[in-house]
Amino acid sequence: MIPKHQREGFKVFLKDKRKKTYPKIIKEFLTLWRSKKELPLYYFKYLYRSDITNIEDYLSTKEAAKIQKSPKLHRMEYMAIMSNKLVFSLFCKQNCIPTPELVSYNFGSNFYFKNECFKISKNKELQSFFYKVLVDSQKDRLFLKPFSLFGGKGACIIRKSHLEEDIKENMDLLLTNDYIHEDVLNQHEDINKINPSCINTLRIETYIDKNNKINIMNVFMRFGVGNNIVDNGHSGGIYIGVDRTNGKLKEVAMEEAHFGGRDFYKHPNSDYPFKDFVVPFFKESCELVLKATQFLPDRYIGWDVAITQDGPIIIEANEFPDLFMSDTAYGGYLKNPLLKEILAEAS
Missing domain, CATH: 3.30.470.20 (ATP-grasp fold, B domain)
Incomplete structure (x- = not known):
């Protein structure tokens, strides 16, 4: 089964005006198949473009996985x-x-701040917790990210000025996952x-x-x-x-x-x-x-x-x-x- 992101990428390839001629694409695809000893589906993510002439210099899927x-x-x-x-x-x-300052964190519905554990199940309780954290730590915002964050998925910002709105939007996600709560950096x-x-x-x-x-x-x-x-x-x-x-x-x-x-x-x-x-x-x-x-x-x-x-x-x-x-x-x-x-x- 081809992953969804690869299928979406292939749709882009079909419409892309930057691609090489189809005879050239077929030739290069077969060349990589022989040299890399794998079906080079990665070719259709980037290497099909007419300005890419050094296709052998790019990592195959197997080579990248070997390093990882x-x-x-x-x-x-x-x-x-x-x-x-x-x-x-x-x-x-x-x-x-x-590294960004760690202000508080949570394991699901158990929230931790300044050596205290707060057991939270309701919206108002979560609002009260973050209000206390923001006031006591003198922060206007917190950046929250899951313990096992990948690709930025699940990250959110809690703002003191929009606390009720932000808690309502993210409460279910926070109570069912583990998050660290960090200071928002000034870039x-x-x-x-x-x-x-x-x-x-x-x-x-x-x-x-x-x-x-x-x-x-x-x-x-x-x-x-x-x-x-x-x-x-x-x-x-x-x-x-x-x-x-x-x-x-x-x-x-x-x-x-x-x-x-x-x-x-x-x-x-x-x-x-x-x-x-x-x-x-x-x-x-x-x-x-x-x-x-x-x-x-x-x-x-x-x-x-x-x-x-x-x-x-x-x-x-x-x-x-x-x-x-x-x-x-x-x-x-x-x-x-x-x-x-x-x-x-x-x-």
Whole structure:
């Protein structure tokens, strides 16, 4: 059974005027089938475009899965820290790694704040809890995300000024899931010029090589679109490569195929051009990730880094980073000289 997102992506391919001729597509598809030893359905997500001439430089589905799931690259003990947002927040605090302030949290209907447990079943009780949290912590808003957040799904914002409305909208979700409640970051003013609707993050991927050296493999940046409160590509956001030597954005941002697969030279809401925009605190962001990897030495991690007025803050670490985004943002990840070593190590 072909997943829904792949079916939607194939519909985009059929309508896309950027595609190569059908004889060329058939030839390249068969070439990849032989060389990669798998049915290359991933070809129809991006590689069919007429401007993509280096199809062999892109990761196959099997190669990406090999990196993501290799027991030689990942240890269960480290992955357990990354996969649970509460554990990861406490881990960062313990090691003085800057991360959003953890204000409160909940396990289903049990809510926790300042060493107290509040058992909640009614709307008014939940309103009272968050009113107390917001007043006592002197916050106007809280960003709530599930312990096992993926793709931005389930995240929400609770506002003191719209407390009744926000609780009504999110109560059922909160009472049936486990959430951490964090301070809402103040994003750097330069990034707000591009998109102020959410925190837009750098994705920085690290690899610890066979000589125990930490390498930054790739960097790209993600931007939310519309009124979305998250920047994730799986939630309709867009992403763009970053030049690792100077922190400048590349020229074109991309969109996941099942959302339309469009290219953007400017942000669709602000019309701010991407090309040559210099990410604030880029060097410091890379240094922060290298430091964090020393404390969490899983061999391949995708770090999400937000940029505030005061510098970078790590939002989360991803044990299964989306290598398709990294691959396309890089322009063919297999051009990276370390990728062959990674694939060999992952085998």
